[in-house]
């Protein structure tokens with residue numbers, strides 16, 4: 001191990017890390033099921049599914065076999081002027097799974113880029129309709145939509161991690177989530193006042209992830225959708241974290257769709273799309289959005305095309321992941337995880353320094369008060385055999401859906417124990 005770790009670390013720049021003080025990362029040699037094996041032989045139970053991706057656990061034989069088959073015949077080919085079966089099958093399957101006429105799929109390789117494409121679609125949609133002045137975007141407090149420049153401008157400007165770049169990002173409009181009557185009134189007024197200049201509203205449905213694991217109900221999401229329709233503003237639903245079962249339905253927006261039957265105009269997918277195996281993202285548009293780009297005018301076309309878009313290996317992995325959602329009882333597993341998280345995280349609620357406990361689907365979050373020693377919490381959990389990565393003031397669990405109840409109890413008891421130690425000032 002020492003032949004690659006120390007020399008290599010001298011050349012690596014780690015994500016979201018102050019490199020002067022960040023603890024040495026743990027060297028991983030293998031993964032299996034819900035476990036990460038370290039170079040020293042220890043195993044950690046993954047409480048966060050590798051940044052919310054590995055919904056079927058690691059090394060699922062069905063996904064591995066699909067990728068191996070694909071690797072032997074067509075690992076990659078450019079996607080302009082050429083198409084292939086894995087991408088076309090996947091597009092068809094995503095369209096069938098998503099509500100309404102969300103039926104045109106544009107593939108990219110990361111969530112941030114999927115959001116960028118959604119923004120381009122929304123702004124150009126209005127331009128193509130002769131409404132070029134409709135180009136600003138409304139986002140919500142506590143939102144997170146990515147780390148690229150256009151998406152940074154849609155993250156929470158104060159609590160998000162991008163305040164530093166304030167002057168160099170496009171200027172967008174932040175709203176409060178309309179969770180009560182007066183906020184609903186204010187939101188509706190915002191769209192009524194600025195609607196003429198607004199291209200779209202973007203929202204993370206039901207759970208705002210990296211902005212703090214904040215949760216809202218389906219009625220709030222339905223209200224946002226209705227308000228957008230009333231005021232002629234497109235609705236972009238960022239399902240990058242919530243998509244593929246995480247909140248209890250295949251897509252979180254289904255819960256609001258049952259209340260209003262309103263279908264989002266554009267949906268962004270990534271994270272669990274390939275079951276945590278290969279990078280892939282998709283921006284899916286409704287028929288009317290796509291049709292606004294059909295024209296004799298060449299400048300009406302969507303000018304975007306990542307070099308590796310629709311990579312066949314990633315599409316094969318995503319198709320295999322969707323097979324698993326069909327064959328295995330994933331949503332039932334999510335419901336069981338939800339019940340267990342609710343029962344076992346409830347004990348944290350009484351601890352000093354705990355502000356709130358929230359659970360939705362296979363997401364359990366404990367929000368802390370006071371200063372939080374993130375590195376200390378992470379280290380203690382690893383000592384207890386658990387891989388978690390609390391951020392800001394939130395310790396959260398988002399386990400693979402295949403986790404059994406004994407392993408899930410290991411995760412919840414480690415979190416409760418570490419927070420009890422913190423409360424006791426140990």
Ligand SMILES: *Cc1c(COP(=O)(O)O)cnc(C)c1O
Pocket residue numbers: 109110111112113115144145146147204209210238239240241270271
């Ligand atoms: C992770 C995430 C993104 C960004 O995805 P990347 O693949 O990291 O670029 C965007 N939106 C939401 C809601 C996310 O959770």
